[in-house]
Amino acid sequence: MKDTLSNMAEPSPGESDRHPLVFQVLEQWSQMIDYGEAQIARFGPRVDPALLRKTVQLQFNRTLVYWRMFRLMDLPPEIISNIFHLVVWSTGHPSRGVKQRLRLTWVCSAWRQLMIEDTMIWNAIWFHEAPPYERSWEWFKRAGSTRLDIRINEVDRKWAKVQDNHKFTAQKMSDILDKLFTKLPQIRMLVVIVDNWPPALTVIQRLQAAGNAGIPINIERLEIHRTGTPYVWIGPGFDTQGHRDPAILFGGQTHRLKYLCLSGIHIDFNNTLLSNLTTLDLRNLAIDASPSLQRFREILQNSPRLDKLTLDGCAPQPEEKPFSHAPIDLLHLKTLILGSFSLSYACFAVSQINAPRVRDLTLMSLTGSDYTPLITVLTPKFNEVRILTLYGVEVDMNPLGKKAFVRWLESMPELGYTRLARMKMEVLRAFAEDPMDYRSFSEDGGPSMADTTTRRVLCPKLQYMEVQTLLPATIVEFCQVRKEIGVPMKKIYLNTPWAESLKSEHLRELMQEAALYIAPLGSNTQEETKLLSEGWEA
Numbered sequence: 263m264k265d266t267l268s269n270m271a272e273p274s275p276g277e278s279d280r281h282p283l284v285f286q287v288l289e290q291w292s293q294m295i296d297y298g299e300a301q302i303a304r305f306g307p308r309v310d311p312a313l314l315r316k317t318v319q320l321q322f323n324r325t326l327v328y329w330r331m332f333r334l335m336d337l338p339p340e341i342i343s344n345i346f347h348l349v350v351w352s353t354g355h356p357s358r359g360v361k362q363r364l365r366l367t368w369v370c371s372a373w374r375q376l377m378i379e380d381t382m383i384w385n386a387i388w389f390h391e392a393p394p395y396e397r398s399w400e401w402f403k404r405a406g407s408t409r410l411d412i413r414i415n416e417v418d419r420k421w422a423k424v425q426d427n428h429k430f431t432a433q434k435m436s437d438i439l440d441k442l443f444t445k446l447p448q449i450r451m452l453v454v455i456v457d458n459w460p461p462a463l464t465v466i467q468r469l470q471a472a473g474n475a476g477i478p479i480n481i482e483r484l485e486i487h488r489t490g491t492p493y494v495w496i497g498p499g500f501d502t503q504g505h506r507d508p509a510i511l512f513g514g515q516t517h518r519l520k521y522l523c524l525s526g527i528h529i530d531f532n533n534t535l536l537s538n539l540t541t542l543d544l545r546n547l548a549i550d551a552s553p554s555l556q557r558f559r560e561i562l563q564n565s566p567r568l569d570k571l572t573l574d575g576c577a578p579q580p581e582e583k584p585f586s587h588a589p590i591d592l593l594h595l596k597t598l599i600l601g602s603f604s605l606s607y608a609c610f611a612v613s614q615i616n617a618p619r620v621r622d623l624t625l626m627s628l629t630g631s632d633y634t635p636l637i638t639v640l641t642p643k644f645n646e647v648r649i650l651t652l653y654g655v656e657v658d659m660n661p662l663g664k665k666a667f668v669r670w671l672e673s674m675p676e677l678g679y680t681r682l683a684r685m686k687m688e689v690l691r692a693f694a695e696d697p698m699d700y701r702s703f704s705e706d707g708g709p710s711m712a713d714t715t716t717r718r719v720l721c722p723k724l725q726y727m728e729v730q731t732l733l734p735a736t737i738v739e740f741c742q743v744r745k746e747i748g749v750p751m752k753k754i755y756l757n758t759p760w761a762e763s764l765k766s767e768h769l770r771e772l773m774q775e776a777a778l779y780i781a782p783l784g785s786n787t788q789e790e791t792k793l794l795s796e797g798w799e800a
Contacts, residue, residue: 265312267329267509287419291320305436335372343380355784356388364695381406390415430461439468446472451483462488462527466509473513480518488526510534531557538566547576555581556646562590571595575602589616608636621646621794626653634663637670647674648793653759654684664692670695677721683727687736693720694743718748726789730757734768755781
């Protein structure tokens with residue numbers, strides 16, 4: 263059918279397959295097809311070959327005419343728009359959504375008209391093409407008065423090799439915000455990714471100025487990522503305004519804010535009202551720019567339904583812990599990410615929260631010392647973990663460290679999915695240990711259950727893994743030691759672009775251990791989604 267349609271001549275202007283005679287012929291064909299199918303069902307192999315050929319030919323002809331008539335357009339416009347919405351919003355990554363919108367407008371003039379008139383199609387705008395962003399501004403225009411989701415990327419790897427000409431300055435960012443803020447009350451989500459301080463500070467300061475001017479701000483999700491050298495501003499152009507005198511977010515209009523991510527950029531935490539957050543994501547902030555311990559605890563206390571907490575190179579400023587300093591209850595916290603801390607600071611950060619229902623736990627970039635004490639602190643705290651991420655976590659596998667690590671794994675019996683990167687095989691071998699070997703004596707010094715003849719298995723539900731920057735031999739050995747204790751891996755997900763560096767022989771070796779897949783970019787695998795949602799009652 264595809265070959266036939268592709269070789270047919272394009273319809274000429276005004277030509278239509280919707281003539282009344284065409285519908286009459288289609289009705290006759292349908293009756294003949296129904297008769298032929300009934301005879302085929304009745305007689306099977308004994309059916310008249312001529313009738314079989316005629317029925318198949320009529321089925322083909324009818325389908326061909328249906329394609330030519332394009333019967334989708336018989337549906338009401340609102341139904342077609344809903345179908346378009348599903349196509350556009352069902353993609354796993356924003357870049358695919360951009361392509362889907364464009365492709366839908368290329369099909370025919372009728373689809374293009376429906377698409378352009380539907381403001382909901384164009385309200386997710388990603389400024390990632392080269393300046394002057396003609397496509398993005400056209401989408402901004404088409405979105406009309408609907409709510410807007412805005413993403414701004416400073417550079418894109420698909421641009422020309424020399425990208426410095428596209429680097430944002432404070433003035434360039436301000437020029438973009440001048441246009442965007444004509445619809446500021448409509449913006450629901452704002453994500454900004456830049457390299458240097460000036461454009462990042464410009465965003466914060468302009469939002470503060472707009473709020474102070476009384477312009478309604480209804481942003482529910484704000485992400486500002488400064489990806490350059492973290493923590494400090496070094497070099498010419500240093501501006502104390504906004505850096506040493508941080509802005510009050512939105513000028514105080516934060517009543518609708520639910521999702522806050524600040525990476526390498528800070529605000530006036532003490533004077534910014536933050537409450538009822540569902541996501542708090544703080545990364546790469548200097549210690550003196552981080553919220554005070556009291557303010558951090560207030561934010562958590564005022565966000566009882568917090569769903570995700572990320573502390574990566576940023577946590578509350580440490581101070582002497584009062585005796586009455588009880589951890590904050592976060593009974594709805596599902597995802598916790600901790601990274602880039604010293605040992606003592608990591609233990610301090612963990613001590614601030616009580617989140618027994620965490621399902622997705624991430625530890626990353628914890629190196630430079632033995633983090634066994636942190637593992638010991640974590641062991642009694644998160645017993646419902648389903649997904650565990652270990653990226654560059656240093657644990658000495660001496661007798662004390664191995665015992666602590668095994669006891670920690672034993673405390674997570676529901677673990678079903680692990681993400682691994684930059685981990686030593688001596689640490690990963692602990693997943694195959696018998697936990698009873700580390701219980702030769704009970705806590706009071708008496709004998710325990712170590713004499714049992716039944717071998718216990720750590721993480722018996724662990725069947726899926728996602729890997730990057732690990733030696734293929736390490737992945738293979740990990741799968742083999744798990745298989746030896748009776749719990750083989752079912753799937754191995756490889757992250758891109760690291761997967762592209764693997765040789766074909768490495769891929770064949772991995773495929774002998776488990777089914778091999780490429781992890782979806784920017785979204786969860788189906789197993790992650792299931793583990794996060796299964797049995798969860800908010």
